[in-house]
Amino acid sequence: MPDFLIAFLADGLSGASAGQIVLYTLITTHVTIAAVTIFLHRCQAHRALDLHPIASHFFRFWLWLTTGMVTREWAAVHRKHHARVETDDDPHSPRRWGLRKVLFEGAELYRREAANAETLQRFGQGTPDDWIERKLYSRRPELGVALLLVADLALFGLAGLAVWGVQMLWIPFWAAGVVNGLGHAKGYRNFDCRDASTNLVPWGVLIGGEELHNNHHTYPSSARLSVRWFEFDIGWAYIRILSLLRLARVRRVAPRPRFVPARPVIDLATVQAVIVHRYDLMAHYARSLRRACRQEAQRLAALPEGRLVASARRWLHRDTAQWTEQHRARGAEIFEVSETLRKLVEMRDELAALWERSNLSREQLIAHLQQWCHRAESSGIAALRDVSLRLRSYAG
8 A cells, every 4th residue: 555545544634743643623512512502593483582594594504514413404393302202202302212212312312203294294394494494404414424424434443433433423322312302310400490491500511502402491492501600501692792783682581680679569671571580580480498307307307297398399399280199198298287388389389370370460560469469478488588588679
């Protein structure tokens, strides 16, 4: 074999060192993650931002080159996931398929659903449909990843094959597997939304901010996935940079609560502010209930029920619709010894039901909320008074 061919297979055209090859791989896979979270997810699937045609087409080209994913298919499958979350129609719920299958075969589940014509017809509207999309990106998705393989081999020789393998596995594992799998099974929850979504870690860097999955399921149309002061969403940082360069325009972000002095009387402005900030209110309620649970456990420590109350801190604050039969049985025992916890759970359910009752007029909604606050503040329970004060203090 000629020396120049041996040298090419060993080093490629770049002659890059092992460290430089690793750096190249990390940079290119991170750009791919950024393209998925900014373009496919936040822009196309949820319309949380608009992208300048230059930025939009760069992301489309890059995803065609590094993943072969079709925009319409990805957006349709993801929209169906939100519409059918945790049901038998969810394309990739661990509750339906099992965590192991979603974690290691998430890409197969995605491809299976992407082949469903009904899913594409119902959930795939509004995605790019121009000439290059029809003639190249959607029609020949395999061509992009083949060109990337050629480029990697040319740059790094045989090592380029390993680089290409990592690039091909990066999104299927991290996005289709980890986010869709672990993001519905492990981690912490800021909000008790009606699904099992979790935040994997508070710093969304490795997967472009998608680690903050519970935040996203609570506010799916928000361009920013971080909601608490200690959370960091690198995808949002990139969006802010694109906005400064006039390459992006943010349409919606999750509301951050602002407060005014507590209103003495509930009015329409209060109701509107509470509805806007209802997830924040219920998250605050959950924290108050956990504190009350700890205090009741200390009060009942000498009784057999004290340990039961202490263990309930892990689940008592959840929506009762999500309680298991075991939780309901334990809850009945707890309510026998703690009127405080019974009242807190009962009034939590009443409050959550208020904005779900679409048959109420404005006047009825105001009256119900005023009555709830009156009962809370006259209950003698500090946690209820605290929630009522916060409720009456939200700014519109």
